[in-house]
Amino acid sequence: MAVLANITAVGVAGRVLLIEGQPGSGKSALALALIDRGAILVGDDAVSVVRIRDTLLAAPPPNTCGLIEIHNVGIAELPVTEGPVALLLTLDPAAPRFPMDIPVRDIEGVPIPMLPFAPGDAVQALRAEYALELHGLPLPKGDEKA
Secondary structure, three states: OEEEEOEEEEEEOOEEEEEEOOOOOOHHHHHHHHHHOOOEEEEOOEEEEEEEOOEEEEEOOHHHOOEEEEOOOEEEEOOEOOEEEEEEEEEOOOOOOOOOOOOEEEEOOEEEEEEEEOOOOOOHHHHHHHHHHHHOOOOOOOOOOO
């Protein structure tokens, strides 16, 4: 099992959405917006991952399981989940408006779709859900977790 740093992750309809960015870039803010829409926290600023066959599974990191930093508020404790990784959003203010090709990043030997993603506007959670639907890997067969 490996731990990915500077990655926040949430479970959305059984798949895990990874959110990558520098400290202060908005990872936790996007995660909170998604949680407000029904997502479940996997990990904030670190995520444990393990490859099982052709699937990358993400789980809460043991040292910060269930904890998320809320900017200007403090640390909150939330329920957590785990599941198959479907998409990596890379927070980038210069992300292209219309992505033409979706690159992949190899994580633990599993190619994961990687989408540059502009952070910070009011509808970022809705945009992230559409990104997952349009560009994310499907659930592995027989896996229907939240």
